[in-house]
Amino acid sequence: MSTELSRLANSLTLSPTRTFDKQARELAASGKKVLFFTLGEPDFPTPKNIKRAAFAAIKNDFTHYTPVPGILELRQAICDKFKRDNNLAYSPDQIVVNAGVANSLYLAFNCILNPGDEVVIPVPSWPTVFSQVKTTGAEPVFVQCKEENDFELQFQDVAAAVTPKTKCIVLNSPCNPTGAVIPEKTIKKICELASEKNLWLLSDEIYEKLIYSGKHISPALYHQNTITLHGVSKAYAMTGWRIGYTATPIQLATAITSLQGLAIGNPTSVSQKAALEALNGSQGSVSKMKKEFRNRRDSIVKLINEIPYLRANLPKGAFYAFTNVSNLFGKKTPGGKTLLNSVDVSNYFLNEALVATTPGQPFGSDAHIRFSYACSQEQIIEGMQQLKKAVEKLT
Ligand SMILES: Cc1ncc(COP(=O)(O)O)c(C=O)c1O
Known part of the structure; x- marks a missing residue:
């Protein structure tokens, strides 16, 4: 016998969405102000009535x-x-x-x-x-x-x-x-x-x-x-x-x-x-959050489409803008690297613009990257401004 792990265990890796988020968090931990568009989780706190029910359960x-x-x-x-x-x-x-x-x-x-x-x-x-x-x-x-x-x-x-x-x-x-x-x-x-x-x-x-x-x-x-x-x-x-x-x-x-x-x-x-x-309980917080997500969707899609070479459709639901970045493939970064795929583009956006996204490749499309817009309007505006500058530096 041996103490080797199972075939299943050996085939496992950290989920790709978590991998890119982890990489961005490491950069943030080194003191950089990274703007996160990675994980699919609302930035709102859990509504108060729900938290009260949990406090009562513990009590x-x-x-x-x-x-x-x-x-x-x-x-x-x-x-x-x-x-x-x-x-x-x-x-x-x-x-x-x-x-x-x-x-x-x-x-x-x-x-x-x-x-x-x-x-x-x-x-x-x-x-x-x-x-x-x-x-x-x-x-x-x-x-x-x-x-x-x-x-x-x-x-x-x-x-x-x-x-x-x-x-x-x-x-x-x-x-x-x-x-x-x-x-x-x-x-x-x-x-x-x-x-x-x-x-x-x-x-x-x-x-x-x-x-x-x-x-x-x-x-x-x-x-x-x-x-x-x-x-x-x-x-x-x-x-x-x-x-x-x-x-x-x-x-x-x-x-x-x-x-x-x-x-x-x-x-x-x-x-x-x-x-x-x-x-x-009351569903009031759901409608409030949905209204805010819709506003953020409208802002981020508009701003993405104002960045040269990027293109995003208006999504009908959820809180992601799946953005086509394939027009950037073949372009050179100021450091001399040629962008060849969605991972290269995500990495460039992270390192040059401090904007963290998830490459589309693990989702099944290497022509895209995913922005999660479950974040504030201010962050959306600042992030897209930084991206525009980063794209303008490509040759
Ligand atoms: C399609 C889909 N299903 C399920 C989940 C995970 O849900 P839960 O937090 O309940 O595990 C996600 C999270 O990103 C998702 O995108």
């Missing part, structure tokens, strides 16, 4: 183990949310509360996939999705969403990617990193295809509340074997509380509960009480 000693799938009150509140917002009827035994949607995704994939299965993933996509598929031994099959279609997923591309090995189709609307929203007619056709071929649909709806144009439609309305993933991180500025949830047919919910029991026992008790208040 009332709600600090012990809970049922594995989460407390019944919260699972009922999630069912009420689905009925209210999406016209979906779930019972609490179809809901499992997890430690964030990243965890929901991991549990769901591990409960449906076997090595050799194929999973259709529209790209550009959150890289965690395909990295997680690979850890199960299944194969991601990519469907390219094109910029000229506003990154909107096309039904015929999905249909062409389905093979006899396909087990699941992943949907993420609004999408990280493009902000694209899938129209209802496309969702319906994909659901028909999934029903006909007997496939799982996995729908990550974490940005549902952040849609500025277009309408959110849950595929679970049209296809029974849908795994709906949702959570409180983005809409309620609760990224650190780690609460996500799955809504599925009961048999899968039971499997997810068993795997969760092995992996984490239960989601954090105090965070569950906070999430309960997020879903049942």
Whole structure:
């Protein structure tokens, strides 16, 4: 025997979005004033009513183990949310509360996939999705969403990617990193295809509340074997509380509960009480944050398009501007380096303009970089001014 790590452990790296953020944080720690457009997390504090619910939970000693799938009150509140917002009827035994949607995704994939299965993933996509598929031994099959279609997923591309090995189709609307929203007619056709071929649909709806144009439609309305993933991180500025949830047919919910029991026992008790208040309490803070995100989206997209060689579409949802930087490829930096890809451009922007972004390559498009505009208007203005100067220095 040996003390070597497993094949899985040896195949793992830090998530690419975290890698670029880490690099920028190291530069900031050396005393430089770096402007961050990296991580997808709202800069707003968690709303006060939610924090009060968490304080009360601690005060009332709600600090012990809970049922594995989460407390019944919260699972009922999630069912009420689905009925209210999406016209979906779930019972609490179809809901499992997890430690964030990243965890929901991991549990769901591990409960449906076997090595050799194929999973259709529209790209550009959150890289965690395909990295997680690979850890199960299944194969991601990519469907390219094109910029000229506003990154909107096309039904015929999905249909062409389905093979006899396909087990699941992943949907993420609004999408990280493009902000694209899938129209209802496309969702319906994909659901028909999934029903006909007997496939799982996995729908990550974490940005549902952040849609500025277009309408959110849950595929679970049209296809029974849908795994709906949702959570409180983005809409309620609760990224650190780690609460996500799955809504599925009961048999899968039971499997997810068993795997969760092995992996984490239960989601954090105090965070569950906070999430309960997020879903049942006033939704005023969500509309305020959304209004502010829309203003920031309008500013950043306008300012990006004023920078020579950069081009960004107006995203319909989420809080990212996925920006085409391919017109910079071939240009030389003042240090004599030729920019060849999105990683080079991100690195140049970081080192020359102190603007931290995420290259598009890990999301599945090397022609782009991602700006997260979950930051202040002042930072957007200052950052884009610095970028413009950096671009003007290229020859
Ligand atoms: C599409 C998508 N799903 C899920 C998550 C993660 O959500 P959570 O904080 O609940 O793990 C992210 C985070 O960036 C995301 O972009």
